Amino acid sequence: MLTRYLFTLSLLIASYGVSTEHVRANDGLVVPRFEDVTAQSGITSFYKGDWQYMVGGGAAAFDCNGDQFPDLALAGGEGTASLFVNKSKQGGALQFERATSGIELNGVTGIYPIDIDGDGLIDLVLLRVGEAVLMRGLGECRFERANEAWHFDGGNAWWTSFSATWEKGSKWPTLAFGSYINPRSEDNPWGSCTDNQLFRPHDDGNGFAKPVALKPSYCALSMLFTDWNRSGTPSLRVSNDREYYEGGQEQLWHVEPGKEPRLYTDAEGWKFLKIWGMGIASTVFPNENYPSYFLTSMSDNKLQVLNSAKSDTGPMPIYKDIAYDRGAIAYRPYTGGDLKPSTAWHAQFEDVNNDGYFDLFVAKGNVDRMPDFAAKDPSNLMMQRPDGRFEEVGDAAGIVRFASARGAALADFNLDGKMDILVTNRRENATLWQNVSPSIGNFIAIHLHQEGSNADAIGAWIEVDNGNHINRREITIGGGHAGGHLGWIHFGVGDAKEVKMRTIWPDGQADEWATIASNAYYRLSRGQAPKAWNSN
Numbered sequence: 001m002l003t004r005y006l007f008t009l010s011l012l013i014a015s016y017g018v019s020t021e022h023v024r025a026n027d028g029l030v031v032p033r034f035e036d037v038t039a040q041s042g043i044t045s046f047y048k049g050d051w052q053y054m055v056g057g058g059a060a061a062f063d064c065n066g067d068q069f070p071d072l073a074l075a076g077g078e079g080t081a082s083l084f085v086n087k088s089k090q091g092g093a094l095q096f097e098r099a100t101s102g103i104e105l106n107g108v109t110g111i112y113p114i115d116i117d118g119d120g121l122i123d124l125v126l127l128r129v130g131e132a133v134l135m136r137g138l139g140e141c142r143f144e145r146a147n148e149a150w151h152f153d154g155g156n157a158w159w160t161s162f163s164a165t166w167e168k169g170s171k172w173p174t175l176a177f178g179s180y181i182n183p184r185s186e187d188n189p190w191g192s193c194t195d196n197q198l199f200r201p202h203d204d205g206n207g208f209a210k211p212v213a214l215k216p217s218y219c220a221l222s223m224l225f226t227d228w229n230r231s232g233t234p235s236l237r238v239s240n241d242r243e244y245y246e247g248g249q250e251q252l253w254h255v256e257p258g259k260e261p262r263l264y265t266d267a268e269g270w271k272f273l274k275i276w277g278m279g280i281a282s283t284v285f286p287n288e289n290y291p292s293y294f295l296t297s298m299s300d301n302k303l304q305v306l307n308s309a310k311s312d313t314g315p316m317p318i319y320k321d322i323a324y325d326r327g328a329i330a331y332r333p334y335t336g337g338d339l340k341p342s343t344a345w346h347a348q349f350e351d352v353n354n355d356g357y358f359d360l361f362v363a364k365g366n367v368d369r370m371p372d373f374a375a376k377d378p379s380n381l382m383m384q385r386p387d388g389r390f391e392e393v394g395d396a397a398g399i400v401r402f403a404s405a406r407g408a409a410l411a412d413f414n415l416d417g418k419m420d421i422l423v424t425n426r427r428e429n430a431t432l433w434q435n436v437s438p439s440i441g442n443f444i445a446i447h448l449h450q451e452g453s454n455a456d457a458i459g460a461w462i463e464v465d466n467g468n469h470i471n472r473r474e475i476t477i478g479g480g481h482a483g484g485h486l487g488w489i490h491f492g493v494g495d496a497k498e499v500k501m502r503t504i505w506p507d508g509q510a511d512e513w514a515t516i517a518s519n520a521y522y523r524l525s526r527g528q529a530p531k532a533w534n535s536n
């Protein structure tokens with residue numbers, strides 16, 4: 001099977017190996033510029049460990065001390081997880097300081113930020129080899145274990161993925177945890193995928209009820225609650241690693257209030273797909289209404305767009321893979337001379353040159369000396385062009401490294417309007433790239449807030465009309481590979497000096513369009529006009 005696959009791949013390489021270098025110079029694409037500032041930044045975090053840490057290595061970007069600058073929590077594998085407080089000045093150099101926070105547990109594979117109890121302080125979900133741990137945020141970047149207080153049974157599994165949603169009528173979130181291989185089956189791991197679990201709020205209004213197993217489970221390396229059909233109720237997408245499951249495939253679950261979760265079926269349009277699923281990134285293409293999904297894998301990454309006419313009951317979950325057509329397949333290294341297929345992990349769409357088109361970052365790295373796959377496998381930075389095609393600029397942008405990357409967090413760490421990149425690496429220090437592009441487009445950044453539970457308005461949509469097209473973003477928790485970000489939502493807006501924006505809140509209520517000036521940060525509290533924020 002693998003032989004036939006590699007043969008197909010070599011044909012693909014032969015027909016597709018054209019240089020795009022000269023195209024770039026002539027057509028005005030603004031290539032962003034990144035500088036590796038790891039050494040000066042104060043970030044020292046290795047994702048350590050043997051076999052059980054071949055996956056994971058997540059990064060979480062979120063604000064734990066209320067100053068609006070995104071702080072970082074990084075998985076440490078066999079070492080301890082670590083928290084770095086952001087000390088950067090607005091527009092200055094990226095500066096972090098390690099702080100003892102309470103999250104310094106070993107065995108951590110992934111970290112997701114989420115305000116579980118709705119107290120306005122962000123909590124952390126720690127995925128581990130062993131027990132998953134919920135850490136309640138106490139303010140000032142301190143955390144305490146909350147499994148017992150929230151009646152959460154973190155089990156004993158190789159936890160590798162997470163997503164969360166607030167179901168209609170619930171004050172507490174519903175948490176989905178994905179697990180990998182049975183960690184006790186090292187000699188014969190194939191077919192030993194353990195159950196993913198869905199934790200719903202307890203009826204008594206405090207914490208969680210006993211979890212429901214999401215059977216069948218197929219070694220989930222990424223999960224994402226996403227309202228793929230804009231029905232108002234998100235479904236749970238699960239990306240699974242075909243290396244270890246038997247008879248499995250990619251999955252989409254109905255998760256509807258008061259009902260048992262159930263898989264979308266062939267009859268509903270769901271199509272069988274087997275990949276080495278590692279990560280999920282979602283984006284909405286300009287003027288589109290529905291999310292598209294980039295699925296990372298070993299060489300055969302997918303870019304899926306909804307391909308189903310809307311009927312009375314809404315679209316069916318039928319997706320077309322356009323990764324090849326759009327130049328986003330990223331199946332092998334673009335530099336470094338290694339021609340073997342690539343291994344892709346965290347993926348994230350962000351507009352890194354602020355031209356109004358979301359670009360795609362993909363963290364790459366060999367599992368661990370796998371000889372059939374590239375050893376020198378640099379992460380990708382693919383710029384989206386106005387025609388929807390993607391162009392690799394990793395080399396020109398200055399982000400080529402050959403460490404074995406895993407997790408990543410794209411965030412604007414110094415709040416200068418330019419998205420920076422943090423990447424975790426297996427057995428090596430993380431890498432931090434500051435976006436030092438001298439001239440890129442304008443931007444806006446928005447942080448939603450609503451009173452009561454789900455304070456960060458997970459499940460909301462933000463729409464930005466930049467005068468040329470409308471960009472939409474769904475606010476989600478989950479996806480990527482083993483980590484995510486919570487906080488400012490960034491939109492590049494090109495030349496626009498002002499833009500129109502509106503929010504569609506998680507319950508479906510849509511704000512009026514508001515006109516706001518570019519190059520500013522807006523705190524947007526529900527029911528109030530967008531309010532510009534700055535650090536002074």
Ligand SMILES: [Ca+2]
Pocket residue numbers: 062063064065066067068069070071086
């Ligand atoms: Ca902060």
Ligand SMILES: [Ca+2]
Pocket residue numbers: 114115116117118119120121122123136137
């Ligand atoms: Ca909280």
Ligand SMILES: [Ca+2]
Pocket residue numbers: 350351352353354355356357358359383384492
């Ligand atoms: Ca862009």
Ligand SMILES: [Ca+2]
Pocket residue numbers: 411412413414415416417418419420435
């Ligand atoms: Ca920045």
